Amino acid sequence: MGNKRIVVIFPGANYSADCPLLYYAGFKFELRGYEKISISYDNFLKQDKSFEECLCDIKNSVLSQLHNSNLPKYDDIVFVSKSIGTVVAGWVEEELCIKVRHIFLTPIEETLPYIKYGKGIAAVIAGTEDKQLDADVLKEHCKKENIYLKQIQGVGHRLEVWGDMDRNIEILREVVAIY
Template sequence: MDNKKLAVIFPGMGYHSDKPLLYFSKRIARENSYEIIEVNYKFPHKAREIMNDKIRMQEAFETAADQIKEVLGNISFEDYSDVIFIGKSIGTALAAHFDNELQVGARHLVFTPVPQTFDIIRKNAGVVFHGLDDPWCPNDVAEAKCKELELTLYTVDKANHSLETKHVATDIRNLQDIMQKAEQFLLQG
């Protein structure tokens, strides 16, 4: 192991790696000598069609997992001194699933998790960023599960599932703070 580092990006349903949270965290990882792998998947439904529908949510998860399996199954994770999974929304649950299934032991940078993420993610696996106006994950769930699982929780006031508010200037300040915290976490590896 030559101190090689790997960051795997797990996007959300409508939140791809060219959007701010994933785009900038990917750039920070690259600047800090991480090899980047982005997994991509296509879903049978749009995000708004599966909200609060457990069956469709499970179908979306399984569809994405099948598409990811081929990419991640070919990676020798043991060749890396540090592996970080960077996920957004359903991507956070997929990251936790593959961390367990492939026994990676990855560190997790979790942007706006879905509640199912907390059923899968390992104890003390990383940091969670959660918007206090996120309709996908109730605040009490995020707070209780992060405490139970010893995950560091950062909340963003009045922020939605994209960690955005109704004010651009506020979003820019928040994004800077989020990325500083993400980089601090990344540098711990």
């Protein structure tokens, strides 16, 4: 049988799996024969709770969403994650004790403990103007851990330039090529 492959899409707080970077990640992997699961956080981030409490609720929800997928049966597991999803994806890999290849899009500070040498991280992609995680901090961390980092000049957390459709399509093309 063998060669069962799956991609799991972990969205950001305000960046769903249907937004361009994640939509095309799932689409590209599906074209390669991967099964796809898109995670949803429901309304956990809209609750009147602390970030840590929301994150705990999200982690529990994600485990429940992945419960029937039996990830260990797959020969190749890819997690494509964005923003808060990068924290959740890193945590899920450790919680389920599975071997995963990660593509981290715009990680946040809480993701840094999961961005480690030897963890199967294919790429970390972020903008140089990201307000969620200082570009220099991320660059130094990835350098120290020997992790491939693609920093896109002049863009923030959404990896977009407001009002410049041509540049946004270029960025999307650049990022999708890495997948």
